[in-house]
Amino acid sequence: MPVVAERTPAPRTPRQRPAPRPAARKDPAGRAHSLWPYALIAPAIGGMLYLLVYPLVRAVLISFQDFRLRQLIAGHAEFVGFRNYRTLLADPRFWEVVRRTFLFMAINVVLIMVIATLVALMVERLRRVGRTVVLCSLVLAWAMPVVAATTVFQWLFHSEFGIVNWALTSIGLDSFERYPWFANGTAAFAILVTLIVWQSVPFAAITLYSALTTVPLELYESARLDGAGAGRIFRSVTFPMLRPIFLLVFSLEVIWTFKAFVQIWVMTRGGPGDATTILPVYAVQTALSSQRYDLGSAASMITVVLMSGVLVLYFRQMYRQEDETR
Amino acid sequence: MNARTVRPRLRRLPLNISAAVTVVVCLFPVYWMISTAFKPSKDIQSADPQLFPHTWTLDHFRRAVEADGFALFWRNSILVTLGAVLLALLVALGAAFAVARMRWKGRRQFMLMVFIAQMAPWESLIIPVYIISRDTDMLDRLPTLTLIYFMITLPFTIVVLRGFIGTIPPELEEAAQVDGCTRTGAFWRVAMPLLAPGLMATSLFGFITAWNEFAYANFLIIKQQDNRTLPVWLSSFQNTFGTDWGATMAASTLFALPALVIFLLLQRHVTSGFAAGAVKG
Numbered sequence: 313m314p315v316v317a318e319r320t321p322a323p324r325t326p327r328q329r330p331a332p333r334p335a336a337r338k339d340p341a342g343r344a345h346s347l348w349p350y351a352l353i354a355p356a357i358g359g360m361l362y363l364l365v366y367p368l369v370r371a372v373l374i375s376f377q378d379f380r381l382r383q384l385i386a387g388h389a390e391f392v393g394f395r396n397y398r399t400l401l402a403d404p405r406f407w408e409v410v411r412r413t414f415l416f417m418a419i420n421v422v423l424i425m426v427i428a429t430l431v432a433l434m435v436e437r438l439r440r441v442g443r444t445v446v447l448c449s450l451v452l453a454w455a456m457p458v459v460a461a462t463t464v465f466q467w468l469f470h471s472e473f474g475i476v477n478w479a480l481t482s483i484g485l486d487s488f489e490r491y492p493w494f495a496n497g498t499a500a501f502a503i504l505v506t507l508i509v510w511q512s513v514p515f516a517a518i519t520l521y522s523a524l525t526t527v528p529l530e531l532y533e534s535a536r537l538d539g540a541g542a543g544r545i546f547r548s549v550t551f552p553m554l555r556p557i558f559l560l561v562f563s564l565e566v567i568w569t570f571k572a573f574v575q576i577w578v579m580t581r582g583g584p585g586d587a588t589t590i591l592p593v594y595a596v597q598t599a600l601s602s603q604r605y606d607l608g609s610a611a612s613m614i615t616v617v618l619m620s621g622v623l624v625l626y627f628r629q630m631y632r633q634e635d636e637t638r
Numbered sequence: 639m640n641a642r643t644v645r646p647r648l649r650r651l652p653l654n655i656s657a658a659v660t661v662v663v664c665l666f667p668v669y670w671m672i673s674t675a676f677k678p679s680k681d682i683q684s685a686d687p688q689l690f691p692h693t694w695t696l697d698h699f700r701r702a703v704e705a706d707g708f709a710l711f712w713r714n715s716i717l718v719t720l721g722a723v724l725l726a727l728l729v730a731l732g733a734a735f736a737v738a739r740m741r742w743k744g745r746r747q748f749m750l751m752v753f754i755a756q757m758a759p760w761e762s763l764i765i766p767v768y769i770i771s772r773d774t775d776m777l778d779r780l781p782t783l784t785l786i787y788f789m790i791t792l793p794f795t796i797v798v799l800r801g802f803i804g805t806i807p808p809e810l811e812e813a814a815q816v817d818g819c820t821r822t823g824a825f826w827r828v829a830m831p832l833l834a835p836g837l838m839a840t841s842l843f844g845f846i847t848a849w850n851e852f853a854y855a856n857f858l859i860i861k862q863q864d865n866r867t868l869p870v871w872l873s874s875f876q877n878t879f880g881t882d883w884g885a886t887m888a889a890s891t892l893f894a895l896p897a898l899v900i901f902l903l904l905q906r907h908v909t910s911g912f913a914a915g916a917v918k919g
Contacts, residue, residue: 349742352732363789371766442657453664455901457850459869460894464671475687573761574852578873592761599765612762
C-alpha cells in the first residue's frame with residue numbers, strides 16, 4: 313500500500329514525535345534567553361509583513377478611497393468613507409454575484425464531501441491491489457495542474473469534437489449533437505462544478521481514508537455484535553471518530569471552492585453573461601477590466617469577511633490539534 | 639460448494655464496479671489529454687473519436703515545442719519556481735528550527751501567524767499587489783513573481799519542516815555538541831543529513847504550487863510578454879494554436895508532466911504531512 317505508508321491520526325504531523333521535547337534547562341539557547349530564535353524567524357516575519365499584511369492593509373485603504381485609473385497613474389486618492397461599499401451593496405448585480413457564489417460553494421462542497429466519503433469508505437473495503445490502483449488514480453487526478461485540467465475539460469466538452477457530446481449523442485441523446493456547452497450559462501456552471509469536484513475529491517477522499525484507517529477495528533466489531541447495520545455504524549462509530557478530520561476537510565473545501573478563481577477565469581472569464589461570475593472573479597473584473605480599483609477592493613474585502621467565518625472554524629480545529637501535538 | 643465461492647464474489651461486485659468507475663473517472667481526463675496529444679489531427683477532428691489511437695504521431699509535440707517562446711516560458715517558469723522554493727526553504731529552515739528546537743516567548747503566536755498566512759486569501763489580494771507592484775516599478779518582472787510565490791509556499795514549508803525537525807531526536811545533536819561541535823555545526827552535520835528527504839519532499843511540493851500558479855502570473859506580467867510563465871501561456875492556447883487541439887493537448891501534457899511525475903514519486907508522503915492545505919493545484 314504505497315500511498316499511505318505512514319498512518320497518522322492527524323494530517324498535520326508527518327510522524328509521531330519519537331522522543332519527548334527536551335526540557336528548557338537542557339537547551340543552551342533557551343537558558344541564555346538568547347535572541348537567536350528571533351533572528352531565525354525575522355526573515356519569515358519580514359516576508360509576511362511586506363507581502364501579506366501590507367497588501368491587505370492597502371486593500372482596506374483602497375476600498376475606502378476614490379481610486380480609479382487617474383489615481384493609479386497620478387496618485388492622491390481621496391478617502392470617501394463607505395461610499396464604495398454603499399455603491400456595491402446597492403447594486404443588484406453584486407447581490408446576484410453573492411447569491412451565485414454561495415450556490416456555487418454549496419453545490420461543490422456537498423458534492424465533494426459526499427463523493428469523497430463514499431470513495432473513502434469504498435477504498436477501505438477494497439482488497440490490497442484494488443486499493444492501490446484506486447489510490448494511485450486519485451493521486452494522479454489530484455496532481456493534474458489546474459490550468460492543464462481546465463484546458464482538458466474544455467476539450468472534453470468541445471462542441472464539435474468533444475468526447476462528451478459524442479458519448480451523449482451515441483447513447484441516443486441527439487440534442488447534444490454539437491451542443492455548445494460554454495454558450496449556455498447553466499451548462500458552463502455545471503462544467504465548472506464538475507471540474508472542481510473532479511479536482512477536489514482526491515484530496516478529500518485520501519485524507520478521509522487515511523483517517524478511517526486509524527479507527528480501531530474493535531469498535532466496528534462490537535458495534536456489529538450489538539446488531540448495528542452499516543448506516544448505523546457509520547453514524548455512531550465512524551462519523552464521531554472522524555469528526556475532527558471531517559470538519560477540517562470541510563472547511564478547507566469551503567475555502568478552496570470559495571476561491572476557485574483560476575478555473576473560472578481560464579475557462580469562461582465569468583461568462584457567458586454573468587453566469588459563472590463568483591465574488592473573486594467579480595472583484596478582479598471590476599478592478600482590472602473596468603479600472604474601478606476601489607470597488608474591486610471593496611468586493612475583495614467583503615469576500616474576505618464572508619470567508620473568515622469558515623476560517624474561524626478551521627483555525628479552532630487547527631489550534632486544537634496544535635495543542636495535542638505539543 | 640460452488641455457490642459458496644460465487645456468493646462472496648457477487649456480493650463484492652457492486653464494490654468492484656464502483657472502484658472501477660472511480661478509477662475511470664479519475665484517469666480518463668488525464669488519459670484523454672495524453673492520447674489526444676499523440677493522435678494524428680484527422681483522428682482528433684473526426685465524428686468518431688477513437689478511444690485508443692490507431693496511429694501515433696509526435697507532430698503535436700513538435701508544434702508545441704516549436705511554438706513561439708515555448709523554451710523562454712519554460713525557462714521563466716523554472717527560474718521563478720526554483721528561486722521561490724529555494725528562498726522559502728532557506729527562510730523556513732531557520733524559522734522551523736527556532737520553533738521545533740528552541741523555547742521562546744511568542745512561539746505559539748508565531749505558529750498561529752503561520753497558520754493564518756497559510757490560509758491567506760491570495761485571490762483577494764491580486765488588486766493591492768498589482769497596485770503596489772505598479773507603484774514600486776515591479777510590474778512585468780520575474781522577481782515579483784518569485785517573491786509572491788515565496789510567500790505562498792513559505793507557511794506550508796515552515797509547518798512541514800517543523801514536523802520533520804521534530805522527528806529527529808535532539809539527543810543526536812546534543813551528543814555531537816558533547817563531542818565538541820558547535821550548535822550550528824551539530825545541526826548541519828547531524829540533523830541536516832537526516833532532514834534531507836524531508837527537505838526534498840517539501841521543496842517538491844512547493845515547486846508544484848509555484849509551477850501551477852496562474853492568477854498572479856497572469857495579472858502582474860502584462861506588457862512584457864517575454865516574461866510570461868507556462869500556465870499563462872497554456873491558458874492562452876487559442877492565440878497560439880487556434881483550433882489545433884492536438885498541439886494544445888501536447889502542450890498541456892508537457893506542462894503537466896513535471897507535476898504528475900513529482901506527485902507519483904512523492905505519493906508516500908501525500909497523505910501523511912501534506913494535508914496541510916497548501917498543496918492544491
